[in-house]
Amino acid sequence: MKLGVNSGFSATRNCMLASPAVFRRQEFLIRCLGGYSSYQKGIQGVKSMAGPTSEADSENILRAITPTLDQSKHKGQAGKIAVIGGCREYTGAPYFAAISALKIGADLSHVFCTKDAAPVIKSYSPEIIVHPILEESYSVGDEDQASISSKVLAEVDKWMERFDCLVVGPGLGRDPFLLDCVSRIMKHARESSVPIVVDGDGLFLVTNCLDLVSDYPLAVLTPNVNEYKRLIQKVLNCEVNDEDSHGQLLSLAEQIGGVTILRKGKSDLITDGKTVKSVSIYGSPRRCGGQGDILSGSVAVFISWARKLRAAPDWDTSISPKNPTILGCVAGSTLLRKAASLAFEDKKRSTLTTDIIEYLGRSLEDICPVN
Amino acid sequence: MKLGVNSGFSATRNCMLASPAVFRRQEFLIRCLGGYSSYQKGIQGVKSMAGPTSEADSENILRAITPTLDQSKHKGQAGKIAVIGGCREYTGAPYFAAISALKIGADLSHVFCTKDAAPVIKSYSPEIIVHPILEESYSVGDEDQASISSKVLAEVDKWMERFDCLVVGPGLGRDPFLLDCVSRIMKHARESSVPIVVDGDGLFLVTNCLDLVSDYPLAVLTPNVNEYKRLIQKVLNCEVNDEDSHGQLLSLAEQIGGVTILRKGKSDLITDGKTVKSVSIYGSPRRCGGQGDILSGSVAVFISWARKLRAAPDWDTSISPKNPTILGCVAGSTLLRKAASLAFEDKKRSTLTTDIIEYLGRSLEDICPVN
Numbered sequence: 001m002k003l004g005v006n007s008g009f010s011a012t013r014n015c016m017l018a019s020p021a022v023f024r025r026q027e028f029l030i031r032c033l034g035g036y037s038s039y040q041k042g043i044q045g046v047k048s049m050a051g052p053t054s055e056a057d058s059e060n061i062l063r064a065i066t067p068t069l070d071q072s073k074h075k076g077q078a079g080k081i082a083v084i085g086g087c088r089e090y091t092g093a094p095y096f097a098a099i100s101a102l103k104i105g106a107d108l109s110h111v112f113c114t115k116d117a118a119p120v121i122k123s124y125s126p127e128i129i130v131h132p133i134l135e136e137s138y139s140v141g142d143e144d145q146a147s148i149s150s151k152v153l154a155e156v157d158k159w160m161e162r163f164d165c166l167v168v169g170p171g172l173g174r175d176p177f178l179l180d181c182v183s184r185i186m187k188h189a190r191e192s193s194v195p196i197v198v199d200g201d202g203l204f205l206v207t208n209c210l211d212l213v214s215d216y217p218l219a220v221l222t223p224n225v226n227e228y229k230r231l232i233q234k235v236l237n238c239e240v241n242d243e244d245s246h247g248q249l250l251s252l253a254e255q256i257g258g259v260t261i262l263r264k265g266k267s268d269l270i271t272d273g274k275t276v277k278s279v280s281i282y283g284s285p286r287r288c289g290g291q292g293d294i295l296s297g298s299v300a301v302f303i304s305w306a307r308k309l310r311a312a313p314d315w316d317t318s319i320s321p322k323n324p325t326i327l328g329c330v331a332g333s334t335l336l337r338k339a340a341s342l343a344f345e346d347k348k349r350s351t352l353t354t355d356i357i358e359y360l361g362r363s364l365e366d367i368c369p370v371n
Numbered sequence: 372m373k374l375g376v377n378s379g380f381s382a383t384r385n386c387m388l389a390s391p392a393v394f395r396r397q398e399f400l401i402r403c404l405g406g407y408s409s410y411q412k413g414i415q416g417v418k419s420m421a422g423p424t425s426e427a428d429s430e431n432i433l434r435a436i437t438p439t440l441d442q443s444k445h446k447g448q449a450g451k452i453a454v455i456g457g458c459r460e461y462t463g464a465p466y467f468a469a470i471s472a473l474k475i476g477a478d479l480s481h482v483f484c485t486k487d488a489a490p491v492i493k494s495y496s497p498e499i500i501v502h503p504i505l506e507e508s509y510s511v512g513d514e515d516q517a518s519i520s521s522k523v524l525a526e527v528d529k530w531m532e533r534f535d536c537l538v539v540g541p542g543l544g545r546d547p548f549l550l551d552c553v554s555r556i557m558k559h560a561r562e563s564s565v566p567i568v569v570d571g572d573g574l575f576l577v578t579n580c581l582d583l584v585s586d587y588p589l590a591v592l593t594p595n596v597n598e599y600k601r602l603i604q605k606v607l608n609c610e611v612n613d614e615d616s617h618g619q620l621l622s623l624a625e626q627i628g629g630v631t632i633l634r635k636g637k638s639d640l641i642t643d644g645k646t647v648k649s650v651s652i653y654g655s656p657r658r659c660g661g662q663g664d665i666l667s668g669s670v671a672v673f674i675s676w677a678r679k680l681r682a683a684p685d686w687d688t689s690i691s692p693k694n695p696t697i698l699g700c701v702a703g704s705t706l707l708r709k710a711a712s713l714a715f716e717d718k719k720r721s722t723l724t725t726d727i728i729e730y731l732g733r734s735l736e737d738i739c740p741v742n
Contacts, residue, residue, distance in 0.1 A: 092497030116503075120493045225445045266442045285440035287449060289479045290498060348741045349440070349476040350732025352498050 012090040012270070015220045053236050053246045053269060055222065057279040058334035063368045064319050065306040065327050066105075077284050079106035079304045081297065083167045084182055085200070086113025087136060090171030093200060094294035097170045097300075098128045103360040104335065110163070112156060112185075114178070115139070115172070119127055131155065134182075136175040145177055152181045153188065160188055164304035165195045169202020170293045179205050193218060195325065199296040203227045207234050215257035220303065220325050222262045222296055245269065246276050260325035262299065264292065268333040272323050279330055282337035284344035290353030294360070295336045302335075303328030338363035392445065424617045424640060427648040429705040434739045435690050436677040436698050437476075450477035450675045453530065455553055456571070457484025458507060461542030462491040464571060467661045467724055468541045468668035469499045474731040475706065477672045481534070483527060483556075485549070486510070488542070496531065502526065507546040516548055523552045524559065531559055534673035536566045540573020541664045557583050561734075564589060566674050566696065567661050570667040574598045578605050584726045586628035588643070591696050593633045593667055616640065616648050631696035633670065635663065639704040643694050650701055653708035655715035661724030665731070667708045673706075674699030709734040 067078065074368075081101040086094040098109040110129045111121055118132030133155045140148050166189050168182060182205060189196050195218040198206050203223055206212050207230050213219035223231055232240050232248065235255050241248050246269075253261045253273035263269040267280040306324035309315055321327065339359040343351045346359075373489050422647055438449065452472040457465035465488075469480040481500045482492055489503030504526045513518050517722050537560050539553060553576060566589040577583050584590035594602055603611050603619065606626050612619050617640075624632050624644035634640040638651040677695035680686055692698065704708050710730040714722045717730075 031489055089502055090500065091493050092499070097471075116490075120490050123494045124497050265445075285442050285444065286444040286476075287444055287478050288473060288498070289446055289500075291446075346730055348600045348736045349437075350474040350735065352473055353497075354498065 026241050053276045053278045055281075056270070056279055056334075058279050058281055058330055059367050061319070061327055062302070062331040062334050062364075064316060065302055065309055065324075065331055066364070066368045067305055067309060069370055071105050075107050075163075079164050079301050080110075080162055081106050081165055081167065081300045081304070082110040082112060082163045083170055083297065084134075084185060085168070085170040085172040085177065085202070086111055086117035086121050086130075087134070087171060087173035087178065088114060088116045089173055091117045091124075092290060092353075093171030093293045095121050095124045095128065096290045096357065097167050097199075097297035099299045100294040100297035100357055100360060101123055101167075101358070102127055103357060104298055104301045104364060105265040106304070109297075110159065113171075134178055136173070137177040138175075140177055146327045149177075149181050149184065153184050154187050157188055160192050160194060163189075163194055164307075165197060165300035167171035167197045167199065167300045168295045169198055169200035169205070170296060172201035172205075174201055174204060183209060183212055190216050190218075195220065195221060195300070195307070197296045197300045197303070199292055200227075203231070206231040207231055210235065210256060213256060213259050217260075217323075218325065219259040220262065220299060220329060221256075221259060222264060222292065222299065222329075224264045224292060228263050233335075249276055250274075258352065260323065260329060262295075262333065264295070266338075268329075270326055270329045270333070272321075272326050273319055274323075275326070277321065277326060277330055277332040279337065280332065282341040284337075284340035284351065284356075286340070286344055286349070286351045287351050291336065291340065291356060292337070294353065294356060295332055298335055298360070299328050301328075302331035306331075335360065335363055336365065405461075424647045424649045427641070427650055427701040427705075429650050429652055429701055430738050432690065432698055433673075433702040433735075435687060435694075436673055436680055436702055437735070437739045438676055438680060440741060447476050447533075449480065450535050450672050451479045451481075451533055452477050452536055452538065452671045452675070453481040453483060453494050453534045454541055454700035455483050455505075455527075455556060456539070456541040456543040456573070456667065457482055457492050457501075458505070458542060458544035458546065458549065459485060459487045460544055462488045462495075463661060463724075464542030464664045466492050466495045466499065467728065468538050468671075469571075469666035471665040471668035471674045471728055472538075473498055474728060475669055475672045475735060477675075480668075481530065482713075484542075505549055507544070508548040509546075511548055520552050520555065521550075524555050527556050528559055531563050531565060531568060534560075534565055535678075536568065536671040538568045538570065538667045538671045540569055540571035540576070541632035541667060543576075545572055545575060550667075554580060554583055557656055561587055561589075566591065566671070566678070567669045568593065568671045568674070570594075570663055574602070581606065581627060584627065584630050588629050588631075589696065590630040591633065591670060591700060592627075592630060592702070593635060593663065593670065593700075595635045595663060599634050620647055631694065631700060633666075633700040633704065635666070638699075639658055639708075641697055641700045641704070643692075643697055646692055646697070647702055648692065648697060650704040650708065652705065653712040655708075655711035655722065655727075657711065657715050657720070657722045659723050662707065662711065662727060665710070665724065665727060666703055669706055670699050670703035672699075673702035677702075705738070706731065706734055709738065 048066045083097045094111045098111050101109045112131045115132045116136045118130045122130045197220045199222045249271050253271045258273045260272045267278045272279045306327040310324050339356050342359040343355040346354050454465045454468045465482045469482050472480045478588040483502045485505045486503040489501045493501045568591045570593045620642050624642045629644045631643045636648045640650045681695050710727045713730040714726040718726050
């Protein structure tokens, strides 16, 4: 059946580039002969999983939602991502998320951050468009807060319609005034049906104000161990129960109202409250800070792609699961784990997040060659 | 006996990675046959040493206190380090210390510096979390000093409990108001039993105010020739006597109250007032500025690891010396000397500190392979 899926999918979408179709057909034949190593890895992943959660067909999902490249396309069609984050303390996190989105194939990557953070983030890379518009309490008098908040919102609104996905949280900090502005930005994003990937301090914000994401199917939360713990305590009013990680994760997503949750860990667990998929292939034992930012930037791009392709007439209806936010999370998780494993092979204990980012391109090419 | 030591140590800790255990067994056999070159270098080191000081079993200590990597661990468990340093004049030193900590395997590395220094240090690397909170006299009116000092302390205290080790001094400068704030930070670190590695201008501060570290067994001083001379003059009220470097170093540590001292030199001498160990292997004739910062950042990470592993049930009780600050100093010294020697082989006279930092990962992998 997968042949029907992939070749049909290719035949219609690769009219200008024959080789991806050929590649997918060859890949199917190799898999029929049981020789497809990444597929084998997937199977091993399943074997290594406890509980009823099923391993996602990670690499095939990544291939299915990655658009073919085409000389006739124009700037912006491969994705426009915005990261809301970056303050006086944190500048690395929003940079990691924004540059990862570009390295995967997005056309434009914006960062909306505070005035202090902007020059530093700009200095990391000329590729990123950095808007120094957010303000922290220390720089705003009480009497000016209302007017400045409206000004910030107006600045972001000028761009909102153009963005395919927002990433809220990397290096956002916890300043009350800044978080209040970001809450308003999130409300406007919802009104414009722009998907929102929430990580880092964005999860701190959302955990304390669940209405920002509840019942919004285009919201994606990507908690790590501690962020997940706080969510469980706040939403389910209990402790994390690893005996029933599957059921508890389902209840959490259901309780928040069908948002998608990517629980990061040894295996990444992904749910939308209906199904739970895990991604266990590849990965690295290095836990240097910043990998979560690569993930949020990557998931944002893959969700944008999944939504566009799903709306296309040649979308392969047999791809499962159907939810584009889950497909985006599976693809983002798979790509980060692959890049992290390649970087670790190379740099071992000294692997840093910038090293992993350098392997995003090769990882994507290994899984989903351009031709 | 070392076979029992190491293999037992591996067998319990390397349940997920078999090869380090195999590596240690092979290494033991090679050493039995007298073929282990770095061990030979160690022996030569001992021969070249004057006095009763014994050469540390450097590489085995480094291997013993370096944690095995494990997919199930999460961010922070491999170490969270903070560097207190960086002012209007100096920005390189705190960067070298903080990035070295990450390159060795710490998960998170923070820098607390002045407002002027922060954007520059941030721009060196997005991997480091930089807090622009310290103030120098020129930017603070006398009437504001008390309130600003309390604010600075409150900012650091928010984080203190999370840090496994502080490095105080790299690029700190000698501004009286700033040093007064740092003194208060050190007192709070002591109250929280956070180890403190003191180097550079931190040694200037401590030499003039010994109470900051005296009788604190988790304090480590890493003086170079001149800093050591000032310490000897201040504490023992005499000149450095190289005829009795062993005895004088012991008296110095004893006099200050059992702090650990790493005296940097052709051979690094390390004591806690009870025993003196030397590290003579590897090393480079290049004396470019900044190597001391690599050392302080490395020692901070190794002390964190040594303290954690020493508390673990499978800690090898036969490892000598017992003191985790000495173990950390031996490992840090060994790794820097190895990286410096590899960088010098490569770059010769043009070797810079950044070149040495690039060899930290390979040096660690050569001595303590991941698998």
